[in-house]
């Protein structure tokens with residue numbers, strides 16, 4: 158389904174919604190025991206974010222992020238799913254993660270079967286350019302609002318914190334959004350475009366995107382594993398002009 162509006166904050170029918178109840182894989186409404194693997198992953202992600210915020214430029218864009226992560230409710234078991242790109246590449250990306258990011262990588266692998274790994278931009282009309290990306294990329298939120306029937310283990314209406322896996326030789330097309338964004342690369346090598354500048358990044362590097370600053374990621378010879386945070390604006394649209402028809406470029410799409 159395409160959200161076909163040229164209004165930047167127009168049709169919001171397919172954006173994040175935190176109103177759905179937590180359900181387990183069997184569809185029951187009872188809350189399952191807290192997952193030790195998810196708790197460990199949450200702690201590891203917080204440590205990675207704290208470490209990055211000490212040294213990143215423009216850290217003022219992410220004031221309060223660590224506090225929001227610490228204030229999240231404990232992770233709960235949710236309906237999980239995997240995708241072929243995760244099954245094919247996650248273990249290899251984790252094995253390639255160097256110290257000290259190996260601990261976070263292994264925490265993600267241990268918790269992976271408890272996360273909802275999703276395909277990106279399912280609301281866009283099919284196209285060869287989109288499919289070339291979609292089949293080779295997945296993201297999983299540890300924290301954030303409910304999204305298309307999937308709940309992350311830690312519900313939060315405002316912020317997003319999660320992970321992505323991108324197969325080798327894949328372009329995540331240029332896109333932008335209002336909330337600032339902080340990425341940390343856990344494993345792999347990736348050419349990262351911010352504005353008009355391409356930079357080769359690897360494990361331990363970070364990437365910061367300011368409001369509506371275009372960015373793209375092209376993986377090189379290895380799968381790329383990242384963590385990613387939006388400190389606020391979880392319900393914001395993502396814009397991917399190259400995959401919109403010419404007469405509706407900038408049409409809002411939900412992440």
Ligand SMILES: [Fe+2]
Nearest residue numbers: 334338366372
């Ligand atoms: Fe982004």
